[in-house]
Amino acid sequence: MEEPYIKSKSSKKKKKKAQTVDETRDCLTELPDPLLHLILSYLTMKEVIRASVLAKRWRYIWLSITCLKFSPMKKQKYKEVGFINRTLLLHKGPKIQKFDITFDYNGAHAHQVDSWIHFAIARDVNELYLDFPCKRRHRYELPTFIFSCKSLTVLTLKNCIINFPTNFNLISLKILSLEGIYLIGGAINDLISSSPILEYLSLTNCESRTDLNLFIFKASMKTLKIHESYTWNSDSKLDVYAPFVVSFELVTSLSRKNYVIKELRSLESASFDCDGMPGLKFNEDDRRRTIVQILDEVCHVKELRLCSCYILALSSGEGQDFITFAVTCLRIKTGLTKWELTGIDYMLKHSPNIETLIISIDKNEGKKEPNFLNLLGNLKTVKLYNFMSDLDVHTSTKTEELLEKLQNEMNFLRFLLKNSKVLEKLIITTCKGVDFGKSESKKLKLMFLLTQELLSFPRASRDAQISFS
Structure with a gap:
């Protein structure tokens, strides 16, 4: 009678031992090398070397890692240089997929940096x-041999000096990003024309004391981004000719004397923002004309993103009645001021195909009931971002007072619901920066009152759904 009991006890011991073995197995060490390399590619080299002590198998795997990333270290410069030198010296991999280095350059160690590249x-x-x-006088000068690298597909250069060579050999380059680079004459065009499969070009705060002329006639070029918060020469000109570009983004203070945007016939998406520029004033006729000319060149795009300056330029309605927009998705950054509402009025009147309207509230001044024409026959989706962005919950003690401060936005939402006959979704995203502190009850009451008021608005579309996020 005791035999079954003995067998049962023995089987329990075996089962417990098997469980112990399973629990002590290190699943990470059993991963194949390519997957381990992928996991380690998200870490800096300092973190990778630290992680090598986690398992015996990991001890030397970093020696063949294909993605090397070096970030600034909180130690003396010569120690940081020594760490990078030793890491590269010990590396045994024959191939590098990605090499990423951020190094606070102080004018020394130029030969060391050259050797890393x-x-x-x-x-x-x-x-x-x-x-x-680095400081302006200590900029690192990039070696020209970098432009003869046939294997490069992605090249990002920031805060350095480039003396462009006469010949380029970047036959595999697809993505080029330059930031804080001094551009000389037509060198950038030479670089573009010598890259046969270049698809993406981004220029961010690149210095140019002369005109910046971008003549891009390559069929492979699909995305062009230009960001400039300042211009060293206010008499200079920006020329863009890019017949094959599909997506174009221009962020500028409009401080140049002239902007010529031409031949963007393949364009499908365009974005315009005025970085560092105060709100457009009614007496700034030159900037108005520049903006209107730019918009006239991109009126055929399907997706358009505009900041308040571009909306204000359309607010007068003088001289641009001939512009009709083919846009189906319109994104606007606005304060919904009475002046901007006039510009939005113009956009909606002259955009008969619009289906999606996305509004990001920048700042809110003044109140005015929208009075747009009923031309929203195709509008299906409205997204409102940064709702309550101007709300100061600490200066108003009553919830009703907070609700009163939101009436400008609420009037705009009332208009949209009343005049959008095929509206399907109204999505309202509240600003994350609104701090209710310990007044959670005030927040709940305010959201309740807002919801009640929204539900009371007349709707042209019975299918319109309202949601907060």
């Missing part, structure tokens, strides 16, 4: 990210 290029690097934040 040469290390990556000698191993047929595909993606190269170089950032050298």
